[in-house]
Amino acid sequence: MKFQATKLTDVFEIEIEPHNDERGFFARTWCAEEFCRNRIAPALSQCSISFNTRKGTLRGMHYQAEPFEEAKLVRCTRGAIFDVALDLRPGSPTFHQWTASTLTADNRRALYIPKGCAHGFITLEDNTEILYQISDPYREGAGRGVRWNDPAFGIAWPAEVSVISERDRTYPDFQAIA
Numbered sequence: 001m002k003f004q005a006t007k008l009t010d011v012f013e014i015e016i017e018p019h020n021d022e023r024g025f026f027a028r029t030w031c032a033e034e035f036c037r038n039r040i041a042p043a044l045s046q047c048s049i050s051f052n053t054r055k056g057t058l059r060g061m062h063y064q065a066e067p068f069e070e071a072k073l074v075r076c077t078r079g080a081i082f083d084v085a086l087d088l089r090p091g092s093p094t095f096h097q098w099t100a101s102t103l104t105a106d107n108r109r110a111l112y113i114p115k116g117c118a119h120g121f122i123t124l125e126d127n128t129e130i131l132y133q134i135s136d137p138y139r140e141g142a143g144r145g146v147r148w149n150d151p152a153f154g155i156a157w158p159a160e161v162s163v164i165s166e167r168d169r170t171y172p173d174f175q176a177i178a
Contacts, residue, residue, distance in 0.1 A: 001014055001015065001016060001017060001028060001029075001031065001034055002014065002015040002017060003034075003038045003040075003112075006085070006099040006101070007094065007097065007099050008085055008087050008092075008094045008097060008098070008099045008117070009087065009089075009092050009093055009094045010039075010040075010114040011085045011087075011099055011111070011112060011113060011114065011117065012038065012040065012111070012112040013101045013109055013110070013111055013112075014073070014109065014110045014111070014112060015107075015108070015109050016028065016029060016108050016109075027108075029075065029108075029110065030044070030073065030133060040071075040112060040114075041071060041135065043071070043135040043136070044133055044134070044135065045070075045134055045135055045136050045137050046134045046137055046138070047131065047132065047133050047134065048131075048132045048134065049077075049129055049130065049131055049132070050129065050130045050132070051127075051128075051129045052079075052123045052127075052128045052129070052130075052163075053126060053127060054123070054126055054162055054163050055123055055124060055125055055126050055128075055159070055162065056122065056123060056159055056160055056161055056162030056163060057122065057123045057128075057161075057162065057163040057164070058120065058121070058122045058123075058148055058157070058161045058163070058164045058168065059120055059121055059164075059165075059168065060084065060118065060119055060120015060121060060145070060148055060168060061084065061086050061118035061119065061120040061145055061146045061147070061148055061155075061168075061171075062118060062119055062120060062143065062144070062145045063088060063116070063117065063118040063119065063143075063144050063145065064136070064138070064139060064142045064143060064144065065142045065143075065144050068136060068139040068142040069115035069116055069136070070115060070134050070135050070136040070138070071112070071113060071114050071115050071134070071135040071136075072112070072113045072119055072132050072133070072134050072135070073110050073111075073112050073113075073132070073133040073134075074103065074110060074111045074112075074113065074119065074121075074130060074131070074132055075103060075108070075109070075110040075130070075131045075133075076103035076104055076105055076128065076129070076130050076131075077105055077129050077130070077131050078105050078127060078128060078129040079104070079105060079123060079124070079125040079126070079127055079128025079129065080102065080103070080104040080105070080123070080124040080125045080128060081102070081103050081104075081121040081122065081123055081124060081128060081130060082100055082101075082102055082121060082122050082124060082157065082158050082159070083100060083101050083102070083103050083111045083119075083120075083121045084098055084099070084100045084119065084120050084121060084155055085098065085099055085100070085111060085113040085117045085118070085119055086098045086117060086118040086119070086120075086146065086153055086155070087116070087117050088116055088117060088118050088146070089116035089117065092116070096152065096153060098153055098154075098155050100155075102124070103121075103130075104124075115135070118145065118146055120148055120168075122157055122158070122159055122161065124158070124159060145167070145168060145171050146171055146174050147168070147169075147170075147171040147172070147173070147174075148161070148164070148168060148169075150171070150173055150174050151173075152173065152174040152175060153174070
């Protein structure tokens with residue numbers, strides 16, 4: 001695997017290294033040893049999928065409150081997404097900044113999002129599916145979020161939002177909850 005640092009501290013875009021032959025290819029998508037070598041905690045507690053029927057579906061920006069933060073490794077297994085990580089770690093040199101990667105079933109890239117960062121995405125194609133590998137189990141009552149279009153962050157989404165939940169659409173301004 002190739003680990004490419006992004007502009008956010010501890011956020012990585014990860015590419016597979018396929019081994020090709022006449023059958024197709026084989027590649028690792030997760031390896032505890034390689035994650036440790038890249039200073040990424042290799043904990044894995046649960047895996048989840050998100051299926052989205054329509055292009056323009058926006059989910060996010062979500063995170064878990066202390067002490068239940070979770071790191072995520074996000075991969076698009078069908079379709080395409082614009083995947084965003086937002087640094088909400090007060091002591092981080094990249095606090096309040098965001099980065100994004102286009103993840104597709106074809107490019108097979110993943111985005112690693114550490115604990116303390118919010119995560120969200122918008123689908124770029126109909127019938128898009130996302131696989132999450134998550135470091136800690138979801139805790140009822142610990143889920144939090146910031147609004148996808150909050151001016152405090154200025155996330156430049158590349159597509160118009162056509163589907164969004166009431167919860168994601170109505171988070172208050174970040175300054176009001178900071």
